[in-house]
Amino acid sequence: MKRGMLTALSSEAKLLRLANALIRSGYEDFFQTLVNELALVLDVDYVMIAAVPEASHQATTLAVSFRGESADNILYDLHGTPCETVPERELCQYPESVSTQFPDDKMLQDFGIQSYCGMPVLTSSCEKLGILIALAKRPVKLGEADQEIMRIAAAQIGANMELARNQHRIQSLIFEDAVTGLANRRRILDWLDETPGVQSVILLDIKRFKDINDLHGHLIGDAVLYAVGERLKSRVSGLGFLGRLSSDEYVIIPFDEWSGTVLDQARQIQQWFEPSILSGSAKFQIGITIGAATASQLDGQRFRSVGYELLRRAGVSLAEAKALGQSVLVFESSMVDSRQYRKRMFDRLSDVLREGGLSLHYQPQIDLRTGELVGAEVLCRWHDAEMGWVPPGQFIRLAEERGLIIELGDWVLRESCRQLHEWDASGTSLPGKLCINISTIQLESRGFAERVLTILAGRDPSGVVFELTETAMMRAPEISIRQMERIRASGFSWAIDDFGTGYSSLAFLTRVHAQFLKIDKSFVSRVPNSRNDETVIRTIVAMAESLGMNVIAEGVETQEQLAFLKSIDCCYAQGYHLGHPLDPVSFKQKWLA
Template identity: 35%
Template structure:
């Protein structure tokens, strides 16, 4: 600094008025004691700062006039401004600017003399305060930069969002906020905005003082002086990280299964739709696999919901690891998954993938110390052979897996048109069966049980019949499997229970002394609520428990004895008699047979049809009867159609017969006539 410059600084220091100097860009070069007293900033704190750090507002009245504009006003000007001291208090002031030259033009400085004005409660000053308050209290970050993109002013929200205080930010380049993560055209677009092409708005990734990156919504605009020249730029921005996190959570809820974290049906449809569009353009192949877990409901009933949920999660994890990254695995139902093979060379390869998915289920899952074995069935549909769109492929894969379900096979199966036709027939049958259930198209027939000692009718089995309005009587062998697959069997079972009790009550009201009626219980009916449901129906119709018997299949009893036996005990405690139906077709053990509170064993017809000529059937029938006698249980042989069968089983020690040899199942009116007329089988006529 030359001697003239030093003299000038000394002179300014002695002036009683607040005075400071600044260069043509607005950065302070000197600061006298009066300025220190007025603003509260020491010379060390003020020198080097931009003059706008003294301003309480970013309005055009508070902007620094650049050198080009100042020369146009002949080197001297007076401005009214609103300044702010170190403590934050604002005050109106008159700023007198003059040019102080030192040699050439590059050494030009401005000298500013500050005169504090009285606080006039004018509309202009109120508006100025309002502007300052809005900026200071805005929840959006605001920063003002000069022509060199250096920060000259920030608000409190800026500091809260970025972590930089006003003192740390002012004078710094805006590069301190840049993350380097942005669109390739971002810098060019912002540059155009700074050159006056118009405001820029968008979303970018910013960087806080601690290095954390965050998404922000930004608006960048410029400020022009009276001559139209751009003097400053300002940015208004918001931290939208919370909004983006909420959007991501919403996307997770909408597109992903909450239990397994796998894509759900919605996202699957999007991904598969996009893949099919690509396959059409490239004449490529796509495959959809429908995966259905077997025995899951029994696992859930036995081990509980928590174990079942964890099993589903682990199954999803195993299947995911068995697939390629580009393959899609989605969960679309309770036990239903879909795999989309979006890039596959030949349809036959999908069979290899299917077998791989089946194989990874072979090792048991160990959950809460319980080893759990589970298997699956897989239906396969191929684009473009089986379907041209997402809905068609999913439908065809589902048809294939339902075919495996009907055959109780844990394997994989490719779709075929014939399979689809059978499925359509089943769906039609299901719809018509539901209609029959609601419109009175169902009825109960009663097949007599006859004593092999007296020949008299001693009971009956209630059998469900369906009279179709167009096709006549539909065989139970045709509609019962459909009801089992669709879950309609539960409604049918409830209807049979109610109708049987209604008929028993009707016979009682008319004084008909009818024998007990037995009804069959399905596996779906056999749960903890069953005793209460039966008691409710009995009470509703006023039927004594000794008028109703329950027949339970052997396979149901063997599936989970520890769960079934307490329910059976509760039914027996109510006064109900239990029979084991289809005995010999399951895998009963003697230890379990002793535990079951049953009074009757019914020999399955498959072991009756061959006697007395088939040696094996005769041996099985003899073993069953011998065991039942030892257990002191009543023995009923069903499916007897000939006198020879009747004689053989009577001689073995069977108590009752049931079959066409005496009577087929008949309607309620005919069965009542048979009982009233004392119709009987002349068992002693056959010897």
């Protein structure tokens, strides 16, 4: 039916045509069907539905009709247009000369529009979502019946837009991470299940994220997670699928458009985080660990979901990278054996810790000026009936990873205290101080100071030194200082272990009030043949003297190293050249008898 032929229709006939269009509500073509029908029923040139986001100055059409036929959607600026004047709840009309009244409205000028009618599109709670617009190239004033048609149509449009928005919100809650706005775990898994041909999966983890939460609070922690997500989003863009898998883990699934091997891609991701992350006024240097897996490693094996299997393997490689202190690892089948070995080691460690299968050895510390024993360092050892001697670096790191380090640390404190009492009772007391290593996790744990003071009750605090590595101390310096001060106030001393490998400053050293600096053995091992290392050691000794601190050189293994340390007036040292770690009986016979 052509334009003009519907003007003679009765109001009832127009409402009937409107009702036929409204029947399409819920269908994909509803908005287009409705505006096409309205253009004919109202006898106007254009009808359009425009969405107006909250606080936006632009409108986007969802459907446009020109004389009853579909037309292209447009985006236009609301400023200086009659749409800007449409009230929150009432219909607005400009029956004639609307182009003259709004000379800055380019659309009106280009279309040659003379009359305008706009009806706000509202939600059930009267929130404005958009506008239903009727435009004519001649003067037109809609009567009461046609205005009512506009109201009915706008009400149904509002209901549909509100439903769509609510469905989108529900989808967002189900599939969108609340902190970063990225795809969440459920969406990631669905995407992997639905997408054929996945060739690789990359997992990345923020190093020491717990420290950020503990030191700065969870609000700052969430802000950092968001900032990391934004950086990834800006770099990955169309190169891959991106999501947040869990607390501080993100997943990237590269598309074919991303060139290079998965190892190249992983290294590129690491470069993205060389610039620091800004969160409010705080700046964070983010380190990341990456684990990856590729379909080429599947060797023709069949899986229900290749994507799921690659995600699992990427998780294995990420865990392996964290366990080994590596920045990037790509999955290898041997990692499964390694994981199984660590699982077996953890099970055994849990058993021996509770059954008394661990032991302590003691390494002598010597005064280089007199050659006399001035103390010892406690070293935890584990000889397993099934696994043999297990290196401390392996089982202590595993204890930290799996939450056993506090229990292990408390056992070391109790056993050290018991041994000191035993030596005292036999009349062979340890001269000087006993140095006991403390993990950062122990230091930051709830009730640490109270546990230490309870376990060591009755011991002279001047005879015990707690060691904390410089690197561990600087992970959360403010927390470290508070806890260390509580212990120091009770008379115990602190030593900064592996000094020279971290990033502490002179200002920090004056705040921790440590009594000892222990020079890391990596420096000692290269003297007297490395001028740079000699300079570092001389500087540490001089700095410690100026701060009123004592220096203990670690890892002395040759006579030449010993001679160099004596020549620069380093007072104390330990190492195989001076004495190996020994079990309590052997240590007593050699050093205390």
